[in-house]
């Protein structure tokens with residue numbers, strides 16, 4: 001288990017921002033951390049990285065307790081905080097040297113590592129520029145480079161693509177995908193497509209409580225688990241099927257495709273009815289919902 005969060009609470013004065021949450025993330029997983037503004041994502045991420053003390057509970061990273069073994073943990077975690085705080089008056093190379101020293105990497109080893117990470121993060125042309133002169137997308141690459149410099153096994157990325165243009169979003173997403181191989185990643189985002197593109201699982205937090213912790217497939221299938229798409233080889237009249245048990249509605253998507261809403265998964269019965277009535281079925285599948293709908297449903301007040 002790379003990350004284990006056990007009954008964690010965070011209290012800010014009167015406000016209980018994180019309320020007794022627990023979850024685990026296995027080695028090699030990329031997990032999306034979702035929730036509306038103020039739900040508690042950044043607070044949880046700060047506690048995992050040891051940047052904020054826990055009020056109650058325990059967090060383990062690679063089996064080490066954040067409360068008592070923070071120094072060892074810091075070398076195993078790469079963290080890209082929200083708003084990516086960078087020294088704008090430093091040059092990219094200079095900043096990465098500074099970060100490397102903080103991690104205790106020095107001399108030729110550090111230079112070799114910076115060269116490697118600069119190439120990996122697509123910063124070759126920008127490495128001698130001032131950070132303040134870089135576009136937002138390139139600043140994000142610098143943020144990722146500092147998070148990766150010490151080759152951590154766990155990455156905590158707080159809204160890594162927020163504020164980027166659509167092309168930059170795709171570039172950063174591809175970069176995350178390529179750097180995440182063999183790493184455990186917890187990534188917060190408000191972009192649902194990102195979760196579908198990058199994450200195997202999503203943890204959804206609402207008002208400091210976990211309301212879902214499932215694979216993206218499970219979440220989206222459940223959402224519309226009773227909408228069945230059928231494709232026919234020939235035109236057929238299915239209007240009488242509206243009267244069949246468990247069918248709620250039938251919608252014609254095009255000449256040969258229908259969407260059947262039912263009170264449960266009735267694919268087996270549909271096969272049977274098609275056989276009995278000579279309807280030539282060439283395709284049948286459960287429709288998936290979108291992560292947007294799932295998110296709205298799970299986080300609305």
Ligand SMILES: Nc1ncnc2c1ncn2[C@@H]1O[C@H](COP(=O)(O)OP(=O)(O)OP(=O)(O)O)[C@@H](O)[C@H]1O
Nearest residue numbers: 012015017035036037038039040041042043044082
């Ligand atoms: N240092 C702090 N002092 C007091 N309250 C805080 C502090 N940090 C966060 N909070 C509060 O805790 C709650 C959760 O904040 P958090 O930043 O974790 O939300 P979030 O899910 O990351 O939101 P966003 O998507 O807007 O970044 C908010 O109500 C916030 O105001």
